[in-house]
Amino acid sequence: MTRLNQLQTSFPDFGIDGILITSMPNIRYLSGFASDEPGVASLLVTDTAAFLITDYRFDEQAQEQCAASGTEVVVRDRAHETLGQTIRRLTSDAGTTRLGFEQDRLSYTQWQSITQDLNSGTEGFQPLSGIVERLRRKKDPTELQHMRKAAALADASLDQLIGLLRPGMSEREAAVELEYALMKRGSEGFAFPTIFASGPRSSLPHGMPSNRVLQAGDMVTIDFGAVVEGYRSDMTRTLVIGKASAQQREVYALVQEAQRLGVESVAAGIPCSEPAQIVARFLGQSPYARFAGDGLGHAIGLETHERPYFTDTEATLLEAGFVMTVEPGIYIPGWGGVRIEDDILVQAQGSESLTTFTRELIEIA
Amino acid sequence: MTRLNQLQTSFPDFGIDGILITSMPNIRYLSGFASDEPGVASLLVTDTAAFLITDYRFDEQAQEQCAASGTEVVVRDRAHETLGQTIRRLTSDAGTTRLGFEQDRLSYTQWQSITQDLNSGTEGFQPLSGIVERLRRKKDPTELQHMRKAAALADASLDQLIGLLRPGMSEREAAVELEYALMKRGSEGFAFPTIFASGPRSSLPHGMPSNRVLQAGDMVTIDFGAVVEGYRSDMTRTLVIGKASAQQREVYALVQEAQRLGVESVAAGIPCSEPAQIVARFLGQSPYARFAGDGLGHAIGLETHERPYFTDTEATLLEAGFVMTVEPGIYIPGWGGVRIEDDILVQAQGSESLTTFTRELIEIA
Structure with missing residues (x-):
């Protein structure tokens, strides 16, 4: 039909x-x-x-x-x-x-x-x-083909950017290089305005690239997306310029585990509230509970933000073919923040992450 | 106030x-x-x-x-x-x-x-x-400062692109380089989706960059804009890859003269219909009359297309501080097109073009 x-x-x-x-x-x-x-x-x-x-x-x-x-x-x-x-x-x-x-x-x-x-x-x-x-919630094979391509473009572009990042570069300069990499690889534009926030600014969930210069010790949050045949990707990674401190490692590991739990809980037949509650419970027991962000993610496709959302109260049942972001974060004002986000395809059995860039902490030498 | x-x-x-x-x-x-x-x-x-x-x-x-x-x-x-x-x-x-x-x-x-x-x-x-x-029609000195900066960014970025253009490059590749130049120079984004149309495609007034490869003999229409503090520029230039033919020179000279007449007629106190009529009359007497585009231009500022428009019937009187595009064009299906566009600031006496890139025909060796 x-x-x-x-x-x-x-x-x-x-x-x-x-x-x-x-x-x-x-x-x-x-x-x-x-x-x-x-x-x-x-x-x-x-x-x-x-x-x-x-x-x-x-x-x-x-x-x-x-x-x-x-x-x-x-x-x-x-x-x-x-x-x-x-x-x-x-x-x-x-x-x-x-x-x-x-x-x-x-x-x-x-x-x-x-x-x-x-x-x-x-x-x-x-x-x-x-x-x-x-x-539009259930994506068909053609749509998934475009979404896989958008995700792959984003993976490769971030990899290229990481080869260029160095202390002394401004957030803006770095964001421009990332966007250039996306366009060169065939992205039709950007899924949304690129978020690039370093140092204390990384605690801003929607920090637009500024003229702040990257320096050793900064955490850097990068949230961006490609567009292929109108279909979007949306991925976030947080990395450290230089050597990560003990606390940076601690917060990163916490978010990484929260994201893993969230992704693992995604399956056809469960309500959207379930992954949200699982992650909220996990972060709620941590010493950083009060710094955990709201909402775990959203559906994505021809628009970056589609329904349903992963919230505590969303009753919609996940079905095979839905694509959802899973993006927990810890945001500590004045210190910085960590968010890790992937695009997850719900399958009849389990799920598949369309974005595949490493979730391990990267330190930029 | x-x-x-x-x-x-x-x-x-x-x-x-x-x-x-x-x-x-x-x-x-x-x-x-x-x-x-x-x-x-x-x-x-x-x-x-x-x-x-x-x-x-x-x-x-x-x-x-x-x-x-x-x-x-x-x-x-x-x-x-x-x-x-x-x-x-x-x-x-x-x-x-x-x-x-x-x-x-x-x-x-x-x-x-x-x-x-x-x-x-x-x-x-x-x-x-x-x-x-x-x-919003009358721009104040602060707004004009941003608009001058957006126009200067566009001028410099086009100049940089022209140094890179060569046969064998695709429209898409060229458009990406232009957009990269804009961003590197500080544009906040693009005023509108960049138009880049070559060869017969240059007759499409809104031709999006395709995978068509530039080749000797092509006319190329480039229409793009920078954004500074939200204020936009909007400029079009048409150039030739290799040596221009006699007919290409003829059509280009016609549009160049039409644009000059349009720009020269802009002055505080006249109705918007006047420049539109002057240019329509001039092109209407040419052998290419039936290929002349509709409408001569539009106001520009925080939005790319603002009112008033330069049309045959628009009665609004121009005032000092208005910024208007003047963009006549000849579009010949199957052959190609020429458009030249600048952003013109209406002054108490005469006018000033914010975009200053040469209007002479450029041939890309």
Whole structure:
């Protein structure tokens, strides 16, 4: 069953007979049309067909990318037809009377304008949330191929960076070299703004690269990701410039063991809360309990942060094909922090880490 | 008068006594809080105060960045208070009864949730568009300093790339080197996805870098931008690999002259339609009239594409301090294209090009 068919099959559950998709990753997933720029296209899925509505600038790209999914490209002349009018024309032809829309991905202006054009009452245009995102949780072999490639790119790029790192280099300079390595190896961009935080700054979970210069004794946290065919990787490693102190070794070993426990607990059929609780319990018994970070990880795919999340209370059951990050951390203000993160594919039996870079403590001579 | 005061002074014109800002560039412009991630903060401006509403993760950053604007940071505990409840508490304290919101920058979900929490009727929460964007059109000396720096970075990076370009290199490889040069020189990222299109592909106005290999006789269109303190540059140059043919020279000279006419016509007090019409008339009389691109340019600043645009019908009068791109192009399907683009600062007398890279045709030996 194609992705579009899967979506159409779920329509009765939501009391709709069509849906307007405006999230760009969802449009890509269903139709093949790839753009990160919100608004350049919308996807209308009726009971029996799918229409990518765009304008002349993206016609050629859309024709090429939508062919495999059987999505029909509709070129709208923006000067003469509003998006709502195009939708009205297509839904009227298809006999669609209860159209859903993605309520988190439509602006107030768009909602108001389309509502006016459709003139179909509240039932005719219904807010919905997370429908396509649910389908996206289980990755298929093609998606996994892209995700493996993104993970491998990240592994190799970090390895290359470590050969370049030396005291005297700034966080910014180092981050630029890492990003250059990613691009040279074929990453389509960066999964998110690269985090590169050294010394006391390594206690900032989201420390952007600064002009701080690396020096002996620094812990360095590097959190970054590659993109392949839209699919992302997300990996964190923490290393030490020079020789690690006894306390640095102690904190590192603690996080390393927490991450191992978290990864080992991942399996199809367990709720997302379980790995989160296991790791929280382990770190909670350590002398660094009050410095442990919140949340253990998140799903990843066409977006860096997808649902479900690994939190204490998340009841969603893991299924084979989910890819989840496992990223415990200890963050000690004024001293520094350690985080280790991998992308874990849930399998029918156990799991597999897509990112494979060593989790042992690296000391940069 | 501060930017916040300017905004507050305009409240009566819109029948409001407060406004909720959710556009990240607008939040940055008014408060100083800098993030590209929608949703991590909102800015509530009342008659007498401004509140940046965020969560604990961004508290430290917000305190630091908002101090200069006098914006108070309000840390919301997302588990115990919705955004709407926080807004209700703050507006109730301030006596705000007619709150505006940015209708293009609020999702249906957010709008519905805040509307419910405020429970203040239609007049209590009013859709508005472009209020802060209007203030942002005239750049002040600090903004111009950042924009000059972004333009200079772009100039120097293109110069460096041209030293590296050679037949046999792919578009992708070349684009990666350009982006690396930008980052090494201190660009915070890229103003937009770099366009790098060679040979027949150069007729695509938005050609993303492909694996096509550069070869003698290719025209190459390069359109890219740097970012400094959030401010963008946007420049296009077209060059030839090897010796230019007679027709390549002819088309290039035509676009070069069109761009010169466009830039020369820019002056405070004229409507935006005037440069657009002058260039359209000039290209319309040429043998390549039917291959001329639409639209002559756009304003630029914290966003790459800001209003107003240079179109045939745009009545907005240029004012000193506006920065506008001038980017005519000829795009001949199957043959190739030429575009030349600079960022032009409107001055009280005449104008100044922030980007200064040569507009003469470059042939890559």
